Amino acid sequence: MAHSRVHKDRGELRIHENLDELGTDLAEYIAELSEASVKERGVFAIAISGGSLIGLMGKLCEAPYHKTVDWAKWYIFWADERVVGKTHADSNYKLAKDGLLSKVPVVPSHVNSINDSVSAEEAADDYEFHIRQLVKTRTINVSDNSDCPKFDLILLGMGPDGHVASLFPNHPMLDEKSEWVTFITDSPKPPPERITFTLPVINSASNVAVVVTGESKAEAVHLAIDDVGPDYLSLPARLVQPTKGKLVWFLDKPAASKLDGFQFSE
Numbered sequence: 001m002a003h004s005r006v007h008k009d010r011g012e013l014r015i016h017e018n019l020d021e022l023g024t025d026l027a028e029y030i031a032e033l034s035e036a037s038v039k040e041r042g043v044f045a046i047a048i049s050g051g052s053l054i055g056l057m058g059k060l061c062e063a064p065y066h067k068t069v070d071w072a073k074w075y076i077f078w079a080d081e082r083v084v085g086k087t088h089a090d091s092n093y094k095l096a097k098d099g100l101l102s103k104v105p106v107v108p109s110h111v112n113s114i115n116d117s118v119s120a121e122e123a124a125d126d127y128e129f130h131i132r133q134l135v136k137t138r139t140i141n142v143s144d145n146s147d148c149p150k151f152d153l154i155l156l157g158m159g160p161d162g163h164v165a166s167l168f169p170n171h172p173m174l175d176e177k178s179e180w181v182t183f184i185t186d187s188p189k190p191p192p193e194r195i196t197f198t199l200p201v202i203n204s205a206s207n208v209a210v211v212v213t214g215e216s217k218a219e220a221v222h223l224a225i226d227d228v229g230p231d232y233l234s235l236p237a238r239l240v241q242p243t244k245g246k247l248v249w250f251l252d253k254p255a256a257s258k259l260d261g262f263q264f265s266e
């Protein structure tokens with residue numbers, strides 16, 4: 001049974017007994033947001049990440065979700081992408097296509113992947129331009145207090161170093177305020193060339209979920225959520241603070257094991 005509590009300023013924490021339970025809760029959460037968004041706006045604009053997240057979304061391809069979700073209304077984007085070919089093993093697009101998108105009836109023209117035949121800088125510019133067109137038509141909603149896109153849902157993973165999307169600790173891209181999509185050519189985690197949503201875009205979303213599993217990430221989870229003092233305020237995962245949207249953390253027990261008070265909530 002999942003343990004859920006609302007942190008005073010870091011959103012809702014859902015701590016799961018195991019990966020199976022987490023996968024079930026995550027699929028239900030995404031399906032509910034999809035239904036609400038389709039009812040309200042006629043579409044569901046969702047941005048996904050790569051890494052372990054895709055495997056954890058697997059239950060969406062199974063009953064009942066493969067039939068009950070209105071897949072034709074989904075518009076899919078990437079919160080970050082590695083600048084490699086779409087058939088490359090490092091491609092977040094390939095990961096999602098193989099693990100999810102090829103198994104459900106999404107509309108191919110609604111799958112908004114990056115241009116993989118140009119430089120990282122050009123790919124970021126292209127992707128931002130593309131998103132701007134879809135904000136104009138309101139396929140992607142617009143923020144109430146800036147011109148930023150307001151995705152219905154942004155799904156993030158987190159690395160053991162606290163990176164989210166391709167926003168890495170101590171990198172100047174964390175200070176980017178005007179671009180929606182930026183690029184990196186010296187990523188500390190290979191491959192080096194990537195594009196990523198910036199923090200203003202992530203924090204303008206209606207819903208942001210950070211999905212983190214495994215003991216290797218327990219320290220970063222603690223630093224991203226607990227009151228740990230000024231040294232960690234700029235940890236990328238800590239900078240995920242939706243302005244008006246809702247933040248939910250999906251954790252398994254090993255990832256949550258270093259959270260303050262974890263032993264008392266078991």
Ligand SMILES: O=C1O[C@H](COP(=O)(O)O)[C@@H](O)[C@H](O)[C@H]1O
Pocket residue numbers: 049050051052053080081082092156157158159160163164165166189
């Ligand atoms: O490089 C990346 O890493 C993060 C975390 O991946 P995980 O496998 O540790 O969950 C991922 O969220 C991001 O999209 C990816 O490009």
